[in-house]
Amino acid sequence: KINIEINGEKIIVPEGITVLEASHELGVKIPTLCHLDLKDLQLYNKTASCRVCMVESIDPRNDNKRLVPSCVTKVYEGMVIKTDSVNAITARRMAVELLLSNHPNECFTCPKNLECELQALAEELNVREIRWEGERMDYPKDVSSDAIVKDANKCIYCRRCETGCNEVQTCGILSGIGRGFDAFVGPAFNMPMVETSCTYCGQCVQVCPTAALTEMFHTDKVWEALNDPDKHVIVQTAPAIRVALGELFGMEAGTIVTGKMVSALKRMGFDGVFDTDFGADLTIMEEASELIYRLENNKTLPILTNCCPAWVKFIEHQFPELIHVPSTCKSPHIMFGTIAKTYYAEKNKLDPDNIVVVSIMPCIAKKAEAKRPELTKDEKNNVDIVVTTRELGAMIKEAGIKFDALPDSEFDSPLGETTGASVIFGTAGGVIEAAVRTAYEWMTGEELEDVEFEQLRGMDGLRKASVLIGDKELKIGIASGLGNARIILEEIREGISEYDAIEIMACPGGCIGGGGQPYHHGNREVIKKRKDAIYDEDRRKKIRKSHENPEIIKLYEEYLGKPFGEKAHKLLHTHFEE
Ligand code: HC1
Numbered sequence: 001k002i003n004i005e006i007n008g009e010k011i012i013v014p015e016g017i018t019v020l021e022a023s024h025e026l027g028v029k030i031p032t033l034c035h036l037d038l039k040d041l042q043l044y045n046k047t048a049s050c051r052v053c054m055v056e057s058i059d060p061r062n063d064n065k066r067l068v069p070s071c072v073t074k075v076y077e078g079m080v081i082k083t084d085s086v087n088a089i090t091a092r093r094m095a096v097e098l099l100l101s102n103h104p105n106e107c108f109t110c111p112k113n114l115e116c117e118l119q120a121l122a123e124e125l126n127v128r129e130i131r132w133e134g135e136r137m138d139y140p141k142d143v144s145s146d147a148i149v150k151d152a153n154k155c156i157y158c159r160r161c162e163t164g165c166n167e168v169q170t171c172g173i174l175s176g177i178g179r180g181f182d183a184f185v186g187p188a189f190n191m192p193m194v195e196t197s198c199t200y201c202g203q204c205v206q207v208c209p210t211a212a213l214t215e216m217f218h219t220d221k222v223w224e225a226l227n228d229p230d231k232h233v234i235v236q237t238a239p240a241i242r243v244a245l246g247e248l249f250g251m252e253a254g255t256i257v258t259g260k261m262v263s264a265l266k267r268m269g270f271d272g273v274f275d276t277d278f279g280a281d282l283t284i285m286e287e288a289s290e291l292i293y294r295l296e297n298n299k300t301l302p303i304l305t306n307c308c309p310a311w312v313k314f315i316e317h318q319f320p321e322l323i324h325v326p327s328t329c330k331s332p333h334i335m336f337g338t339i340a341k342t343y344y345a346e347k348n349k350l351d352p353d354n355i356v357v358v359s360i361m362p363c364i365a366k367k368a369e370a371k372r373p374e375l376t377k378d379e380k381n382n383v384d385i386v387v388t389t390r391e392l393g394a395m396i397k398e399a400g401i402k403f404d405a406l407p408d409s410e411f412d413s414p415l416g417e418t419t420g421a422s423v424i425f426g427t428a429g430g431v432i433e434a435a436v437r438t439a440y441e442w443m444t445g446e447e448l449e450d451v452e453f454e455q456l457r458g459m460d461g462l463r464k465a466s467v468l469i470g471d472k473e474l475k476i477g478i479a480s481g482l483g484n485a486r487i488i489l490e491e492i493r494e495g496i497s498e499y500d501a502i503e504i505m506a507c508p509g510g511c512i513g514g515g516g517q518p519y520h521h522g523n524r525e526v527i528k529k530r531k532d533a534i535y536d537e538d539r540r541k542k543i544r545k546s547h548e549n550p551e552i553i554k555l556y557e558e559y560l561g562k563p564f565g566e567k568a569h570k571l572l573h574t575h576f577e578e
């Protein structure tokens, strides 16, 4: 422990910590911009590039003063720090002013308006003028991918996206380009995003403090469809939306807003409001069957879940030789779209060509997934438009709906009944837990009394567990975050994998931490609260196993036949390749 002084207060702090950390211990806030220190997300961005956290350090031996970036300056015995001196405040303000001098003045129309960390800092630091008007960067927007928009002119070179993409996701798409005034972070040679191996996981978007990286917005397409009298427009909402949407309306993270969300969608004019959880229950019917088939017939193990499209792209780009390992099931929202355009269309005497399926997803990669050739080729689009949680929030505001005053409503039926097993898809470990609940009963013929598998839950990005099914010990791996997925895939490639079944989700924490979710602004507690809410919602459900969902049972009886049977195969399974 060492003694230091901050703003005249003497404190004892552990050796080796930074001035920024020491200040936090004292309850003194120093603003930061590039700095991110998210232990659970394994995301440490310590580039010290923005210079917004400058403080004055006074040498006690000679009273010399100098400005230092607090995020990377370590404390030492006797150190004297001023965070609120005129010099420190002026330096911080100037750092922001310089960033703004080369930043488009577009706050009114910027997709990050009121969510931008640079804008917030300008307000917080009382920046009232930008003294240096001059040349600005002028790069065209990259709209090549239909999932992610890159606007280099808004890049402030904090490199948070680069750290997220390269160190957490190990994708290596983003790095510093150019020098000096024109420098920004982007793909090598400033290639269009669509030509890179980007997975569209959106973790770069989630951590970008400005609007240099955002999702491609598709809300206008939804409004157009809703206003077309010839179209029957239905919507499905992913499991992770209901525990995060409320944040966009000032509610605490983890507030469950399922009923209000359904009411809002009904008011917006959708002809049917359904739940992707139904598709998740359907996925479990197929995936648990596939797992049992592979176990009983000595087929390829481990089986890998593949509902996450960013993860599917990752394996295609980085481990093409393992492409036969994932399950062949389509993802839940694509399964839902398929059933909507076949079974639902027939039942309601609708022309599938006139049905528009909109998916509300916490995920940016789902936008690209819905356009994948093997999912659209023979069957046209299963899902026509994908919008993120943030885009739904924007649409609710556009429609003038007072979200917090809405009553609760129920999803429409059929295709609206869901189980606790499907809700937990939204958090890492949930898909495999849902599959185990069903596989257990199917393999043993016994009722599973305690459906909660604590060993499959938690916040760690890489987890190992085993579950006893009769006398068979099922070895399970769970990875969230593509860097963790890489570890698991390398073990499979080397032939040393010990698992029977593996769940992989590209985003740290699973879909609750998706790239399209409300911005967490570096606050990991937000993800934890969403996770706890997902398990609360599961506990509240009367039915907690996918194979007991009465509407799923009916769907197989009336239309699909046997799980993993011929018709189910034709409609609900696929193959993945580039
Ligand atoms: Fe997910 Fe899924 S859980 S992929 O993580 O399998 O996006 O929320 O909708 O499709 O159900 C996402 C979430 C989501 C699918 C399901």
Ligand code: SF4
Pocket: 148, 164, 165, 166, 169, 171, 172, 173, 174, 197, 198, 199, 200, 201, 202, 203, 204, 205
């Ligand atoms: Fe990297 Fe994911 Fe961003 Fe693509 S979407 S650049 S893979 S972080």
